[in-house]
Amino acid sequence: MKMNLLIKNLKENLSQILTLKFISVLIISFPSAIFADYFNIPLAWFLGPMIVTSIAALSGLKIIMPKIVLSFILIILGLHIGNYIDQNLFNQMLGWIWTSLIMLIYIIICILIVAKYLQKFANYGEKASIFSAAPGALGPLMILAENEKTDLSQVATSHLIRLIIIITVIPFIIVNNTDNNVLLNDDFDYFSQNHLNLILLIIASLFFIFVFDKIRIPAALLSGTLFASGFFQITDIASYKLPDETVNFCLLILGSSVGCRFAEKTVKEIANNSLHSIVATTILVVLGLVAAYVATFFVETNILTLILSFSPGGIYEVAVIAIAFDLDPDFVAFHHIIRLLFILFTVPIFLRVLEKIKK
Numbered sequence: 569m570k571m572n573l574l575i576k577n578l579k580e581n582l583s584q585i586l587t588l589k590f591i592s593v594l595i596i597s598f599p600s601a602i603f604a605d606y607f608n609i610p611l612a613w614f615l616g617p618m619i620v621t622s623i624a625a626l627s628g629l630k631i632i633m634p635k636i637v638l639s640f641i642l643i644i645l646g647l648h649i650g651n652y653i654d655q656n657l658f659n660q661m662l663g664w665i666w667t668s669l670i671m672l673i674y675i676i677i678c679i680l681i682v683a684k685y686l687q688k689f690a691n692y693g694e695k696a697s698i699f700s701a702a703p704g705a706l707g708p709l710m711i712l713a714e715n716e717k718t719d720l721s722q723v724a725t726s727h728l729i730r731l732i733i734i735i736t737v738i739p740f741i742i743v744n745n746t747d748n749n750v751l752l753n754d755d756f757d758y759f760s761q762n763h764l765n766l767i768l769l770i771i772a773s774l775f776f777i778f779v780f781d782k783i784r785i786p787a788a789l790l791s792g793t794l795f796a797s798g799f800f801q802i803t804d805i806a807s808y809k810l811p812d813e814t815v816n817f818c819l820l821i822l823g824s825s826v827g828c829r830f831a832e833k834t835v836k837e838i839a840n841n842s843l844h845s846i847v848a849t850t851i852l853v854v855l856g857l858v859a860a861y862v863a864t865f866f867v868e869t870n871i872l873t874l875i876l877s878f879s880p881g882g883i884y885e886v887a888v889i890a891i892a893f894d895l896d897p898d899f900v901a902f903h904h905i906i907r908l909l910f911i912l913f914t915v916p917i918f919l920r921v922l923e924k925i926k927k
Contacts, residue, residue: 584634593631596620597824601816610739611892613819614885621827622732626835633821633828641821642789642884643773644814648891649790650769650797651809652898664902666866667877671903672910674859674878678703679918681855682848690844692722698918700726703852703880704904705911708786712915725837727881728829729845734853735826735885742872742893765806772796772806786908787883794901818888826885852880870895877903 584590597617604616625631682701686692692700695718699709706727713723777792785791800806830838860874867874873896879886883904890900 581634581636584632585637587632589630589632590634590637592624592629593621593633593824593828596624597820601820601823610743611819611889613816614823614888614892615736615739616823617820618732618735618823618826621824622830623827625827625830626833626838631828631831633825637821638825639789641818643770643777643793644810645818645822645884645888645891646773646790646793647769647797647808647810648815648818649887649897649901650794650801651807652896653794653798653801660899661902663867664899667863667874667903668906670859670863670866671878671907672914674855675703675907675910675914678852678855678880679914682851683918685851686726686844686848689847690841693719694922695919696722698915698922699723701848702911702915703856703907704883705786705908706731706881708908708912709915716919721837722841724829725833725841726845726848728826728833729838729842730849730852730880731826731882731885733846733849734879735823735882735889737853738876738879738886738889741875742889742895746872746893746895761808762806763808766808766810768806769797769800769808772800786912787905790884790887790901791905815888815892819892822885822888849880856880869899873899876900879904883908 597620600616600620601613602616604612609615621631679698679701683692683694683697686697686700687694690697695713695716699713699716699718700723702709704727706724709727710720710724713720773793773796776796777788780788780792780795856878857875859878860871863869863874863878864871872893873890876886876890876895877900883901886904887897887901889895890897
């Protein structure tokens with residue numbers, strides 16, 4: 569029964585690639601990326617498609633991002649980050665215990681402050697405010713929110729507006745505070761590699777994605793690929809470096825996918841939540857900056873890398889920014905996966921405490 573459902577979903581996703589809804593996304597995304605790149609807009613291949621598809625979706629254009637396309641891009645993203653994984657990384661992880669603890673404290677403070685703000689000034693329900701205040705993990709939180717019979721529209725809109733703001737602002741901050749340009753290195757001879765290693769890595773990634781999804785590890789597409797890529801590279805079984813130009817394609821698809829999330833939203837719905845979402849995002853970002861600053865006392869890491877690591881949401885989007893600007897993608901990805909784990913651990917605790925207080 570499950571196999572039949574899996575095959576049906578696979579066929580449905582494959583058929584979506586040939587639909588006008590997805591082709592429209594590509595038609596408007598590529599010119600917008602080129603246009604943004606021409607005017608030297610930071611992270612042009614992400615911001616251009618994101619802005620255009622967001623406008624198109626809110627204007628009523630029927631667009632879609634097939635899950636199979638997004639999944640493929642996330643596997644590529646995981647393989648890119650996997651190139652940064654070596655034995656030295658595991659030695660460094662011991663020093664990341666403190667930044668992980670800072671992350672947990674940051675999440676708890678974020679939920680307490682932002683949830684209170686949304687309840688008092690935006691008239692959010694107690695549960696909706698907790699889900700909306702969490703710094704990220706929209707997908708899993710939507711499932712929890714639905715089970716708790718919470719206003720899904722408020723939660724989704726809050727997170728989406730926050731994501732748009734964060735991903736739009738971060739590239740400008742990086743460009744104005746670093747000499748790093750988008751990483752494109754043409755010196756490496758990609759054709760001299762053993763291409764069978766790529767096939768092996770993809771098969772291993774799919775296996776671990778399936779396993780991680782079954783045991784409910786957050787961001788299974790990214791964490792599963794990272795585990796496969798890292799394990800095979802450290803054990804010298806297989807390694808493969810993808811062309812850096814593929815980063816641009818990852819940026820385009822991820823940017824477009826953000827815009828496509830507004831497909832079921834209305835301008836009125838966004839307008840009603842925008843002001844309080846902007847304030848909530850500002851609070852989360854400021855708290856993230858404070859957490860990043862505190863973390864500088866425990867790790868010798870670039871402050872921009874720490875800012876990305878404590879960004880309140882957008883695990884895949886932030887990871888590809890870290891790759892694009894060569895800002896320790898392994899460190900950033902690790903902390904965002906930890907952030908997801910902590911959110912999924914703390915939010916249910918907040919809900920239980922809330923239920924006990926009501927009793």
